[in-house]
Amino acid sequence: MDFIQVEEGQVKIKIPHFEKVSSRAPVFYNPVMELNRDLSVAALKMYRQEQEHDITICDAFGGSGIRGIRYSKEIDGVALAVVNDLNPLAVDLTRENISDNELDNVKVYRDDANMFLRKCRGKFDVVDIDPFGTPAPYVESAAASLRAGGMICVTATDTSALCGTYKKPCIRKYGAKPLRNEYCHETGLRILAGFLCRTFSKHKKYLKFQFSHSTEHYMRLYALVGKGAKNTDESLENLGYIAHCPKCLNRQVFKGMTPQIPSKCQECGEVWDVAGPLWCGKLHNSDFIEGMINILPELDLNRKNEALKLLNKCYDESNAPPTFYDLHAVCRKLKISAPPLEKIMDSIKKEGYTVSRTHFNPNGIKTDAPLNFIEKIILNNSAD
Template identity: 55%
Template sequence: MDTHYIKEGLVEIEVPDFEKVSAKAPVFYNPVMELNRDISVAIINQYAKMVDHPISVFDAFGGTGIRGARYAKEIPGVESVMVGDVNPLAVEIAQKNMKLNDLDNVTVEKNDANILLQSNKGLFDVVDIDPFGTPAMFTQSTAANIRPGGLICISATDTSALCGTYHDPCLRKYGARPFKSEYCHENGIRIMLAFIARNLAVNQKYLEVLFSHSTQHYMRIYAIVHRGGKKTNESLDNIGFIAHCPHCLHREISYGFVSTLPSKCPECGCDYEIAGPMWLGSIWNKEFIKDTMDSVDDLQLNKKDELLKLFNQCYEESEGPVTFYDIHKICKTLKISSPKINDVIDEIANRGYFISRTHFKLTGMRTDMPLDELKQLIVDIKEEKLGPEN
């Protein structure tokens, strides 16, 4: 087997040569996911500072071992790491890479993630679920077996289901109905969080969401898991539905496990598209994001600039309302070309409303300005720029 060496963060690993990153490759290193791993290192590092005791980490889908090796070598608060994989070749390569980096606090196990979680109940402070596809079949084991106060880091790459391209897989895997819209990636994260919250609730546990993002082909959430029946019940109050009008872009939200939303838009009479159940609570913790950004300089991260840009965007939008507007979508409904987004943002701020850009979409604006006022503002800006004769 031909191999080559890769340096990332503070570790160097040996990986097999392969033509293309895909699920069919026996074992691969995905350079595109370096930002994902940098974010995870930064967040787990900040979490370790918060809990102020040595932590144990479970990397459920180890592959080459790059993620587990980085956790062990780069995060001072990590005492031990278990790397799991069902692929014997991956286990062999990961074990070799741990020796290559002199990591005697990392164990590599050949087994299914669910079995490893069940056989190590309550031993892990951090559980990282980063599968190729959906995390759905590993969520209940994670919920049942993570230590109370522990951190879950969960990725999903089945964005076509979560974003509404295919409805049936989302219903089957997450027990929710999606819809396609300009904010479908945000909806996907909210559907995923509601699914995780319901799995935790079975075990009288609940979420404290720290950070979430949608980047490239995947979505990822980070949350602390707490225990307590009363607070679990209160946490479920964050679950509900969103109704979206594809014609005029009006939207409504409804809390609860049964939608009380009308079937038609009250503004234009068109049929609503309704998605849920999904998480309608916060998907970011502003204070945690700031603390994480402040501690990034202590780490050696190749993607530090990209990480800080993403964190800054999420920090700015963290206290905004559920969902955002796409200026191009609004202008399409108005049958006008789009003005400069910064002109619109400045005017929204001048009127005293919340306003931020969003990392979910380059042309997105997160604001609590009523939609009718926002549409009129855009029209007014166009008329001021082009003149009333246009």
């Protein structure tokens, strides 16, 4: 078998040569996910700084071992990083990569991810679930395993389901109906967040989301775990639905598991498209993201500029309401050309509304201004 060497962050590993990234590769490694791993290192480094003790980390789907190896090498205060994978070749290769990087705080196991998490209940501060496809079958075990004060990191690459291209798989896997529209990636991320919260709530645990993003073909969430029936019940009040009007682009958030949702849009009378249940609360903690931004200069990253650009956008939108407006979509409705985005944002700010760009869409803005006001601003700027 031919091998190639890969360099990321402070580590060098070898992986089997393969023509195409897929689950059929001898050992799974996805070069496109380097940014994901860079951000993960920054997030876990920030998490470690907030703790008063060294941390233990579980990478439940180790593959080549690069994620767990990077955690142990690039984050100070990691007492133990455990890399698990069911593939025997991946396990052997990970052991070799650990040796080549001269690490003594990384252990390797070969087990089914669910079985391993159940057996290691309460032993990890951080559980990272980054499978090929949906994380849904493994969240229950992570919820049972993680103790209060821990952190759950989850990646989903089945964006076609979460974003509404295939609705039935989303309903089947996440127990929620998606929407296929201009802000479907945010809706999908909120469906994933809501699924995590509902699953953890069975164990009287709740989640406090620190950082979340939708990038390229995947979605990623980082959340702290809290415990207690009362706080969990209060957290679940952030579940709800998003009603979207496909005709006039109006949208409204309805909180609660069974809220009274009108059948038609109050603005134009069109029948609503409804997504949910999903998470209607915050997907970011601005203080946590600011900490990640401050950490980045310390890290040796190939994609540092991309990471910083993403974090800055997420920081700006961290306190914004759910959903965003795609200015090009609004302008198509108005049958006009789109004015400069910054000009629209400045006009909205001058009227006292909050507004920010969003990492979900380069043409999107998050604002508490109503749609009819945004349209008025666009028309006024279009006439200039």
